Amino acid sequence: MMSLRTILVKYLLPLHFLILSYSCSTIPLDIRTNPSINFNIEGKFKLTYLEFKESGYFVLKKKTNSIALTLGKNYLLPEKTFLFDTRESILLSEFIGKDENNLKPISFRVYEFLNLFFGIKSEEIMREGIEIAFEPENKEELPSKIMLSNDKFKLIFLISKNEPY
Template sequence: MNRLFLLIFPIFTIFLDGCVTYSKNSSLPSIQDINLEEEFTIEGKFKINFNRNIETGYYRISTDNGLVSLTLGKNYLLPEENFQFNKGDKLKISDFLDINLTNENDLLDSDITVISFLDVILGYRKSYTGNFWSIEYPSKKSNINNSNIPLRTIISNKNLSLELLIQKIYSEK
């Protein structure tokens, strides 16, 4: 009986230890308000509709000394696309698409300045007058890291609709 206990107890203990989940305390700093001049990173998912084509994927936006880095991926098995911008540059929304476009005129009006794009994602801008963009915040503002940033943003015009979902946001202080 004693030998059986000494044999079964360690196996049972190892089995139970493997089934336990350990909670990791998030060490991301709390963000009350993001200043666009500071360094920060936003990670999330996107969905874009264009002429009945739907593309989904993930994105990561990070700022560093006035430069904005945008990383787009369709899934974690395919290679990512990396873009570098100055804050005054124009971002082509068509960069989110992974289809061959035969008629570029459909996307002629689908660019937005990077600074305006960041303003929209962070909830600072309620409308965008250039190129007839429509901006919608369908859900209440979230409390990601105690911030006041919208969880979902939909940017659309007559040709396409881009929905952005923020999963993480943190400051690089």
């Protein structure tokens, strides 16, 4: 008959280490592939909409399901902050302050828009006839430049900071 010590050493102790090592392992969340975590993105933008041109800086902060997008012309002039939920849509006319009645409104779903900052092209945005380009184009790095364009507008984001918090 086996002694209690032999049973512990042969069976229970290795089983205990196996269970402990498996239960303590975690799945790492990488900002490069997970736009659902909280993050802070800063950079500059340039918008060309027909004859209208606008440029400035932006700060995009995501916390849980709320998005705060702050736009400014320069750091001396007042900023404008937009608050969104990830399930809402963004109208491009909100940013330029003009409403062109003869043009089809251009809108993006907020979640699809956030995916662009992680190098994920949106089928929904491309179905609207909008071309999406990233620099660098490889999938292993976060994009430093995002370009959205069609025949009516061109929107460029130059990203200087993209980090979780």
